[in-house]
Amino acid sequence: MDKFFGSKLNTVLLIVLIILMVIAIKVMLKDQDKYFSFFNQQKTEQKQNSTYSISGNKDDLVSFSISPGQKVKGLVPFEGAVKGGYFFEANILINVLDMNQKLIKAGHATATGEWMTAGPVSFAGKLDFSDIAKGLAYIQIQNDNPSDMRENDKFIVIPIVIE
Numbered sequence: 173m174d175k176f177f178g179s180k181l182n183t184v185l186l187i188v189l190i191i192l193m194v195i196a197i198k199v200m201l202k203d204q205d206k207y208f209s210f211f212n213q214q215k216t217e218q219k220q221n222s223t224y225s226i227s228g229n230k231d232d233l234v235s236f237s238i239s240p241g242q243k244v245k246g247l248v249p250f251e252g253a254v255k256g257g258y259f260f261e262a263n264i265l266i267n268v269l270d271m272n273q274k275l276i277k278a279g280h281a282t283a284t285g286e287w288m289t290a291g292p293v294s295f296a297g298k299l300d301f302s303d304i305a306k307g308l309a310y311i312q313i314q315n316d317n318p319s320d321m322r323e324n325d326k327f328i329v330i331p332i333v334i335e
Contacts, residue, residue, distance in 0.1 A: 260316035
């Protein structure tokens with residue numbers, strides 16, 4: 173070890189190397205998005221995954237073919253199943269909401285099996301996202317409530333991204 177640190181040339185090279193490393197670290201920290209994009213991407217994905225969670229009466233949802241956070245565009249067929257109590261005359265409401273959860277497109281789906289049951293009821297339909305602004309939106313699965321008594325409303329809200 174004495175020979176390495178005893179040599180003036182080695183000491184100068186070591187100091188230059190340390191200075192270059194400090195400069196490189198400063199440059200990288202100054203432009204973190206460029207040099208640490210992998211870590212930032214992971215943070216963004218974690219944040220998005222926490223943003224994309226189902227809300228409302230989510231325990232009533234058995235399955236739905238459009239996943240939370242899924243990117244959609246154009247005409248998208250879907251299918252799903254919810255616990256009974258959402259259907260009237262085999263219809264269920266499937267709405268598209270904007271990022272503030274305001275209705276932008278009303279729609280419906282039809283039961284594909286027995287709908288007069290408390291058990292799971294499967295349904296299918298199509299949603300057209302062609303004329304809707306890009307960005308965060310929501311699919312709302314809502315019970316068809318002909319009584320118009322708002323206290324009987326049930327809904328499930330699934331976040332999506334319109335491309």
